[in-house]
Amino acid sequence: MLIVSVLATIYQYRYTRVERLRQLRVQATVLAADITAAVAFNDRTAAQEYVDALKLDPRVDAVAVFNEAHQRMAAFQRSGSEPIPDVPTGAQPLKQGYLLASAVARQGTTPVGIVYLRATPVPWSVRLARFSGVILLTLMSVLMLTLVTVAQLALTRANEKLHQRAAELADANARLLEEMEQRSRTEAALHQSQKMEAVGQLSGGIAHDFNNLLMVLKSSLALFGKRIRQDDEVIEQLAERARAADAQSDVSAAREVLHGVADLAAQRRTRQQQIQRYLQTAQEGLDKAASLTQRLLGFARRQPLSPKPLKLDALIRNIQPLLEHSMTSGVKIRYQLASNWHVLCDSNQMENAIFNLVNNASDAMPEGGEITISTADMRAEAARSDLDRALGDHVRLSVADTGVGMDEETRAKAFDPFFTTKPVGKGTGLGLSTILGYVMQSNGSISIDSELGRGTMVHIDMPRALADVATETA
Amino acid sequence: MAISFHRCRPAARRTRGAGARWCIAICMISFALACCDAWAQSESDIPLEYAIKATYLYKLAPFIDWPPGAFASPDAPFPICVVGEDPFDGFLAHAIAGRAFGTHPFVVRRLDALTNDADCRIAYIGRLHSQSLQDALAAVQGRPVLTVTDSGTDADNGSIMQFVIEGGHVRFDIDNSAAARNHLSISSKLLNLAAVVKNNG
Numbered sequence: 001m002l003i004v005s006v007l008a009t010i011y012q013y014r015y016t017r018v019e020r021l022r023q024l025r026v027q028a029t030v031l032a033a034d035i036t037a038a039v040a041f042n043d044r045t046a047a048q049e050y051v052d053a054l055k056l057d058p059r060v061d062a063v064a065v066f067n068e069a070h071q072r073m074a075a076f077q078r079s080g081s082e083p084i085p086d087v088p089t090g091a092q093p094l095k096q097g098y099l100l101a102s103a104v105a106r107q108g109t110t111p112v113g114i115v116y117l118r119a120t121p122v123p124w125s126v127r128l129a130r131f132s133g134v135i136l137l138t139l140m141s142v143l144m145l146t147l148v149t150v151a152q153l154a155l156t157r158a159n160e161k162l163h164q165r166a167a168e169l170a171d172a173n174a175r176l177l178e179e180m181e182q183r184s185r186t187e188a189a190l191h192q193s194q195k196m197e198a199v200g201q202l203s204g205g206i207a208h209d210f211n212n213l214l215m216v217l218k219s220s221l222a223l224f225g226k227r228i229r230q231d232d233e234v235i236e237q238l239a240e241r242a243r244a245a246d247a248q249s250d251v252s253a254a255r256e257v258l259h260g261v262a263d264l265a266a267q268r269r270t271r272q273q274q275i276q277r278y279l280q281t282a283q284e285g286l287d288k289a290a291s292l293t294q295r296l297l298g299f300a301r302r303q304p305l306s307p308k309p310l311k312l313d314a315l316i317r318n319i320q321p322l323l324e325h326s327m328t329s330g331v332k333i334r335y336q337l338a339s340n341w342h343v344l345c346d347s348n349q350m351e352n353a354i355f356n357l358v359n360n361a362s363d364a365m366p367e368g369g370e371i372t373i374s375t376a377d378m379r380a381e382a383a384r385s386d387l388d389r390a391l392g393d394h395v396r397l398s399v400a401d402t403g404v405g406m407d408e409e410t411r412a413k414a415f416d417p418f419f420t421t422k423p424v425g426k427g428t429g430l431g432l433s434t435i436l437g438y439v440m441q442s443n444g445s446i447s448i449d450s451e452l453g454r455g456t457m458v459h460i461d462m463p464r465a466l467a468d469v470a471t472e473t474a
Numbered sequence: 475m476a477i478s479f480h481r482c483r484p485a486a487r488r489t490r491g492a493g494a495r496w497c498i499a500i501c502m503i504s505f506a507l508a509c510c511d512a513w514a515q516s517e518s519d520i521p522l523e524y525a526i527k528a529t530y531l532y533k534l535a536p537f538i539d540w541p542p543g544a545f546a547s548p549d550a551p552f553p554i555c556v557v558g559e560d561p562f563d564g565f566l567a568h569a570i571a572g573r574a575f576g577t578h579p580f581v582v583r584r585l586d587a588l589t590n591d592a593d594c595r596i597a598y599i600g601r602l603h604s605q606s607l608q609d610a611l612a613a614v615q616g617r618p619v620l621t622v623t624d625s626g627t628d629a630d631n632g633s634i635m636q637f638v639i640e641g642g643h644v645r646f647d648i649d650n651s652a653a654a655r656n657h658l659s660i661s662s663k664l665l666n667l668a669a670v671v672k673n674n675g
Contacts, residue, residue, distance in 0.1 A: 037663035040533045042526070042643070046667055107536035107661070109576050 002145070005138040009131060016122065020059075021099050024119050027054065028103035031063070032115040035074075036105045039067050039113035047074035054117070061098065062118040065105070073113065084116045097121025198418040198429075209292060216285035220278040227274060234264055295430060307344045307442060309465040312375050312397055313337040319351050323358055330368025333358070339375035339395045343462040349438045356431040357399040357458050363422060364403025364456060372400040378461070391445060393464040400457040406450040414448055435460075520563050526644045527624075527637055528566040531596055534620065534635070535575040539659035544595065544618040545578055552578035555594035557585045557610060559601040561624070588613045596620045599633065607631055618657055630672070634658065638669050645669045 031050060038047035051063045051074040062077035064084035077083045084100075098118055105113040238260045245253035316337060323333060354373070361371045380392045406414065406421075413419045415436045420429035439446045443463050450456035531554055545552075552575045556562065570580035588597060588610040597619050599610055611621055611632045623633040625644075634652045638645050647670040653660050665671050 034663070037537060037661070037667045040537070041530060041645075041667055043645070043667050107663075110533075110536040112533070112536075 002138065002141055005134055005141060008137070009134045012131065012134065017099070020119060020122070021101060024060075024099050024101035024117050025103065027057070027060070028101045028115050028117040031065075031117070032103035032105040032113075035065055035115065036107040036112050039065060039073050039105050040107065042067070042073070044073055050074070051076055059119045060117060061120045062116075064116045065113060066116075067113040068111065077118075078120075081118075084118055198416070206292070206296070210289060213285040213289045213292075217282050220282035220285070224275060224278045224282075227271065227278070231264075231271065234260075238264070295434075307346050309342040309344050310347060311339065311342055312350075312395055312462070313339050315347060315350060316354065316373060316375070319354065323355070326355070326359070328362055331362050331365060332370050334370060334372045336372060336374035339377050339397075341377050341393070341395050342465040343395050344465040345442050345444075345462055346438070353435040353438060353460065354397075354399070356435060360431060360458075361399055361401035361403065361456070364401050364405075369402040369455075372398070374398045374400070377464075391461055391463060394444070394461045395464060397460045397462070398457055400455065402455045405452045405454045405456055406448070407452045411448050411450050415446075520561070520565050523639070523644060524561050525565055525569075528562045528569050530637075530644065530646070531566065531598055531622065532570050532573060532575075532580050534596065534622075534664070535580075537661040537664040538620055539661070540595070541618050541657045548577050550578055551581040553581050553583050553594050553596075555583045555585050555588070555592060555597045557588050557597055557599045558603065558605075560584060561600055590614065590617070592619075594619050596622060598622045598624075600624060607633075615655055616657070620656070620658060621652070634660075640669055647672070 031054065035047055035050045037043070038050065047065055051065060054060045054063050055076060061081050062075070062084045064075040064086070065073040066086050067073050070086050072086070075083055098121060101117045101119075103115045103117075104111050105115055238257055241253065241260070242257040244250075245257055316335070320335070327333065358371060358373070365371075374397075376396045376398075378391075378394050378396050380394075410421060415432050416429075417433040418429040419433075436446055439460055439462075445461045447459050447461075448456065449459065535552060554566065554570065556566065567582045570582060573580050583594065585592060585594075585597075587602070587605040588594075588599065590613045592614065594614070595618070597610075597614060599607060599621060602610060607623070607627070614621065620635065621633040623631055623636045625637040625639050627636065629636065629647070630649075632649070632652060634649050634656065636647045636649075638647055646668055648660060648665060648668040649672040650660065650665070651673055
């Protein structure tokens with residue numbers, strides 16, 4: 001803007017000068033036109049009258065009229081100014097700022113003379129007034145520039161402050177992230193230690209279970225051994241007394257030995273029963289140990305599934321008698337089977353899962369109660385939650401009890417391996433986690449709905465199998 | 475700034491006659507400073523007054539509105555006729571040498587009498603011997619001829635222009651109605667300059 005105002009100043013100066021010169025030329029032309037006759041016919045008086053008229057214009061400094069013969073016809077100049085010379089006869093340089101215009105006096109095409117006009121430069125006051133506009137503009141632009149600069153500085157400072165603040169925030173953020181990382185590390189460590197604890201618990205649990213079983217075995221065998229030794233002792237005694245009686249040929253003593261043998265024989269059945277009991281106990285213990293080992297192995301090895309399309313209703317009805325049989329007294333099972341679709345699943349594992357759930361339900365109701373096993377076909381469109389919809393068409397198997405229920409903490413940990421609320425020796429904590437693994441492998445989902453004191457519902461959702469294959473006959 | 479200058483020249487005292495001529499001669503000295511080059515180069519010794527009159531004759535040409543048809547062709551000459559006695563003695567011919575009115579070069583013609591077939595644009599009528607002034611003027615009446623008579627002759631003699639000596643200067647009277655009769659229109663600048671402008675008759 002400064003440049004523009006400077007350019008404007010220069011232009012105006014030049015333009016003014018040009019304009020003034022033009023005006024001067026016009027005046028000269030007019031004078032020349034009027035004065036032709038006077039010049040042609042040497043009428044100096046008339047010519048001077050014309051020339052004198054220009055004295056009225058304060059800007060005109062001097063006028064001179066020459067005829068063809070370069071004689072001065074008429075002229076005037078302001079006091080202090082030089083008269084205008086006839087140019088060809090000696091040109092003097094113009095004083096600074098003065099303007100000189102000339103015009104040929106012509107009548108038609110005939111030149112009769114020449115007219116010169118000289119104008120004063122613009123007085124400084126006038127020039128100043130004219131330029132005041134531009135000066136004002138310049139000042140304003142300078143002012144604006146200053147203001148803008150100041151504003152810019154203020155902005156920069158504010159910007160710096162902002163940057164500082166941002167840096168501080170970034171720092172705080174970094175610290176926060178660090179803390180979070182540390183927290184997660186701590187959590188991981190905690191988790192790890194919890195797992196170790198769980199493992200410890202498991203090992204402890206299993207060890208305890210095995211220990212018990214071994215104790216059972218040990219005591220049975222001990223008793224068995226004791227019994228055998230006892231019998232051996234009696235037989236030894238009798239054998240000795242028989243030898244003595246034989247040596248002494250003591251008939252009464254021999255008769256006592258025979259009585260003793262008869263007694264021993266009479267006790268044989270009870271002895272056999274006792275021994276049977278001991279052996280059975282030992283066997284039971286071994287069986288339990290084997291089954292426990294098997295379950296552990298199954299859990300560890302993640303046995304391959306052999307899924308087949310089957311109807312859950314049919315499967316459940318197949319195992320119904322077994323379920324009823326394994327129930328403690330006071331627990332009733334109710335069936336609400338309403339599924340018609342097939343699902344793809346491994347029948348053994350499904351049976352095991354149901355057994356497990358029913359066991360858990362029954363354990364949750366020590367004073368008796370009711371277990372409800374229900375199935376239902378769930379359509380994807382009618383699903384109420386996004387989770388259900390994502391599953392597509394599926395069959396829901398639910399096992400509900402009216403037992404003690406679970407609190408939030410327990411429910412959250414229910415599927416954790418080796419987590420159990422049952423007393424030590426009764427539960428391994430592997431049941432639900434095994435079911436979870438199996439259900440996941442079968443592309444299904446499992447969920448627990450439970451409230452302390454209200455009971456528990458476990459839902460297994462298995463995706464619908466569309467292949468129409470004949471149901472598996474159990 | 476346009477200057478419109480219409481002046482009415484007051485009628486000044488006209489001096490005619492021999493005594494005035496002497497006075498004129500004195501007053502013209504100031505003129506003689508950087509004199510007309512034509513006059514300076516004159517070969518004959520004519521009075522300054524007639525030198526000036528001679529120059530006026532051709533200088534009048536641009537101030538007249540010549541009607542169309544006044545010139546036969548664009549490069550036809552502009553004849554200045556000197557009728558009767560010639561007071562210029564070749565000075566006029568010298569003065570017009572090389573000059574032209576636009577495309578019409580000036581030529582001088584010497585005539586003893588003015589006839590109606592005389593080809594003149596400007597006719598300076600001097601002392602006539604074979605014709606009366608009236609006859610001379612009548613001969614060219616209605617034709618585009620500027621008739622000029624000398625000072626010293628009667629005023630209102632019917633010519634369009636008449637030289638007069640006034641205040642030591644050669645000036646002229648103009649008869650505008652006579653000009654109109656010859657279908658000539660005279661520039662107002664000239665009229666302004668004239669000593670007397672007659673419009674009647």
